[in-house]
Amino acid sequence: MTTKVALEQHVAAGSPELREVFGGVAAAAREIAKQIRLAGLSDALGAYGAVNVQGEQQQKLDVFANDVMIKWLGQAASVAACVSEEDEAPVVFANAGAKYIVIFDPLDGSSNIDVNVNVGTIFSVQELQGGDLDASILQQGTKQVAAGYVVYGPSTVMVMTTGTGVAAFTLDDNGEFIRSNDAMQMPEQGPYYSTNEANAASWPEAYREYLAMLLRGDLNGKTYSSRYIGSLVADFHRTLLKGGVFLYPPTDKAPKGKLRLLYEANPLAMLAEQANGAAVNGPERIMELQPEQIHQRTALIVGSKREVEALQKAVLEAR
Numbered sequence: 184m185t186t187k188v189a190l191e192q193h194v195a196a197g198s199p200e201l202r203e204v205f206g207g208v209a210a211a212a213r214e215i216a217k218q219i220r221l222a223g224l225s226d227a228l229g230a231y232g233a234v235n236v237q238g239e240q241q242q243k244l245d246v247f248a249n250d251v252m253i254k255w256l257g258q259a260a261s262v263a264a265c266v267s268e269e270d271e272a273p274v275v276f277a278n279a280g281a282k283y284i285v286i287f288d289p290l291d292g293s294s295n296i297d298v299n300v301n302v303g304t305i306f307s308v309q310e311l312q313g314g315d316l317d318a319s320i321l322q323q324g325t326k327q328v329a330a331g332y333v334v335y336g337p338s339t340v341m342v343m344t345t346g347t348g349v350a351a352f353t354l355d356d357n358g359e360f361i362r363s364n365d366a367m368q369m370p371e372q373g374p375y376y377s378t379n380e381a382n383a384a385s386w387p388e389a390y391r392e393y394l395a396m397l398l399r400g401d402l403n404g405k406t407y408s409s410r411y412i413g414s415l416v417a418d419f420h421r422t423l424l425k426g427g428v429f430l431y432p433p434t435d436k437a438p439k440g441k442l443r444l445l446y447e448a449n450p451l452a453m454l455a456e457q458a459n460g461a462a463v464n465g466p467e468r469i470m471e472l473q474p475e476q477i478h479q480r481t482a483l484i485v486g487s488k489r490e491v492e493a494l495q496k497a498v499l500e501a502r
């Protein structure tokens with residue numbers, strides 16, 4: 184019989200301080216998972232009635248997940264501050280000597296909540312540099328010390344990295360995250376592309392040509408199927424396990440892209456690279472982008488190396 188490895192045990196082997204961060208995220212995820220599971224019975228579905236800093240309608244579960252993340256991370260002694268999609272400014276804790284900043288999307292895929300489709304929590308961990316909070320938050324993705332997400336699906340699963348590979352943990356009946364995969368690797372290529380094709384008419388030409396090239400089977404003769412859930416976490420999770428490419432290109436409506444650099448693109452880029460995949464904004468590697476604002480948006484193309492490299496080449500050649 185194989186030995187059970189709990190999340191906290193797995194992380195503690197690397198760093199006791201990071202263990203507190205993951206303990207905080209795990210505690211929050213347990214509460215969020217329960218609330219989502221019973222949402223239809225507890226008046227937790229639907230709009231909250233306010234608009235967040237992105238100008239988007241907040242759902243009740245967006246607000247709940249945000250409050251729960253802040254509550255648990257505030258109790259983690261090594262967390263100095265949090266940055267959330269739902270809050271305009273960082274939330275600073277009075278944890279003396281704390282060295283980590285946790286940057287998160289508390290509930291990703293909000294538009295899917297009411298229809299019982301997978302949603303998630305995405306997080307990135309940066310280290311406080313010399314007490315300068317703003318500069319520490321705006322560090323490049325290459326400086327992340329850890330990253331991960333929780334997908335609330337048929338199982339609740341946390342996928343995480345501390346910079347030495349990617350592991351997955353499944354929430355069991357006792358409320359523990361138990362390791363279910365200790366070395367996740369993205370296939371080199373295919374078989375899915377994942378994108379909101381309804382936007383294709385307003386993508387830059389190079390992206391339309393790239394998609395046409397995949398559909399013709401011109402990338403190593405591979406044929407593709409289409410999959411798009413509209414929850415980034417769920418679309419990424421499938422891409423990580425099965426291979427292929429997720430694309431959210433620039434559009435006329437969102438010329439800089441729709442997804443958020445610090446708490447959507449960077450953590451998923453770190454996970455992708457740690458699992459042998461890649462992530463770009465078109466021409467550049469996501470993790471080398473220099474963030475300027477905490478809620479900054481970016482285009483995101485993430486997935487298997489072969490597809491992402493081919494896209495980057497096509498975009499660079501079109502310039």
Ligand SMILES: O=P(O)(O)OC[C@H]1O[C@](O)(COP(=O)(O)O)[C@@H](O)[C@@H]1O
Pocket residue numbers: 239268288290291292293294379413414415416441
């Ligand atoms: O409906 P669209 O434009 O395809 O957008 C889907 C994308 O928007 C998002 O829902 C944005 O996330 P939030 O729910 O956290 O705002 C992503 O999860 C997803 O990839």
Ligand SMILES: [Mg+2]
Pocket residue numbers: 288290291292415447
């Ligand atoms: Mg999101």
Ligand SMILES: [Mg+2]
Pocket residue numbers: 245268288289290291292293
């Ligand atoms: Mg969100």
